Amino acid sequence: MAEHLRHHGIAPTGYPFARWHPLPGGGIAAEAGFPVGAPIANSGEVEASSLPAGPVLAVWHSDPDEKLPLSYHAVHDWLETGDAVATGDSWEIYHDLPTCEHVGTRIEIVQPITFPTTPPHRN
Template structure:
């Protein structure tokens, strides 16, 4: 049985460019297989830069239906189009772990996060999200795929709630990327006082409390792989 290391992070809020949809479980895989290219094209067209690997966030509605938001972190908010719109990932405390293997075997990673929250007397603060470091179109071996699961939480220990992130770095102008950013690049492993502070820029925002301590994920048969195109015009 795989052992999951849980990292207690303090994350900064991140601007994102996403597409969103309300889907049945069976519809999510086909939708994800096309949506990342559409989002990336919009980002490039508007002259904004991608700052990290693709992600997806799921909100369970019941009856095997989900609100799904998928896209990329970006340097600045984009303008909405018919398909793509600006959003954000929340800042604040988060429990994170890395899953290595197929996407349909990730349930133990979510169980590990749920157990950690329980032992810390902490409550999940909204929906978790998945960050995809591996591109199945260029790396077809599912056993090597690496995915980070991020679960924001509300701490019961005041000292955790009062932590601060490092000052946000000043954004440097970058050439508009012509290809998908390297999806195997992982977050910094640097830790300060046992807390890993994630890389992306802007200021932290308070995570909104949620009424459960469980890290939630769609059923294992949720979807196929998130397919990422290695090039596009």
């Protein structure tokens, strides 16, 4: 993706991201890219897409990669409170450059959400 952008003279407007899409049968499709300021044309393995707009729950992960599942558990636990409902697949934004000595320790997990129209019932 980065090479495709460079080849077409397009500069990213933000940090790289990856989005995971569960598939039937337990597989996962990975989508990875960079935000850009203008639409790009599909070309070979590069396919234009967009991330959804609207409210999100964002959680910062600042531990080594192997502890990333704990941050996803925090997202799931917060959603279990019933204050909001997940509305699609989450994505990760990587705030470290590949040459950074702490690569992988500043990851933002973004989960699109919506708020229920009726308040949750609490005892």
